[in-house]
């Protein structure tokens with residue numbers, strides 16, 4: 229298709245220009261710049277939560293731990309609706325700092341929640357999520373939830389347990405919730421983002437990167453539950469080798485002590501661009 233290849237070429241050209249100039253990443257502390265067309269806008273909501281505005285203006289929300297997140301910007305923490313209309317909702321696994329407000333947002337936006345098959349099932353059978361708002365898929369499964377947008381589920385080396393307060397008993401219950409996943413998200417212009425979810429090191433990161441060729445990787449660096457900065461840097465430098473990387477999953481939990489500075493130190497000498505973000509910040513690509 230002429231149109232899509234032209235768009236893709238343009239996207240690749242813009243991406244190359246950004247890489248050549250290296251200073252071409254625009255930043256804002258608020259989502260005020262969201263009127264720009266043709267660019268990809270990434271807003272970090274804290275922990276593993278991101279809102280991605282696609283080049284065609286679609287809104288993708290991943291792992292929205294918003295009302296409970298200690299570092300969520302107040303404008304969103306106090307008002308879920310401030311996140312704005314959501315076109316696609318992705319959840320990597322059932323831990324509270326990832327599933328967070330996803331069921332509420334699915335209902336609020338009448339948007340399907342896409343997640344690991346065996347996580348979505350207990351959400352619907354327990355009545356947390358209406359069955360018609362859940363989309364079950366699994367690793368290597370690919371969906372096209374919006375025109376021109378493809379999401380492929382990939383491996384993450386982690387766990388997934390759903391903890392839920394049963395309103396009938398007012399007690400917490402633990403439910404098996406399948407296996408965690410990461411996502412390769414391909415946008416309308418061909419730009420590919422790999423949101424790794426929560427994961428430890430696994431050598432198929434190399435395979436996933438060679439096979440799907442992500443441009444931008446969102447990688448957990450906090451340690452304890454995931455890779456720490458040194459292992460995250462090892463994965464990026466040795467196996468994944470993307471053009472750009474956004475560190476995530478740190479700074480929100482006293483048990484995840486890894487820091488951005490440690491990651492930057494461990495990446496020293498690499499020409500892979502680190503895009504450091506603060507919670508509430510928006511970056512354009």
Ligand SMILES: [Zn+2]
Pocket residue numbers: 321323326386387426453
């Ligand atoms: Zn987790």
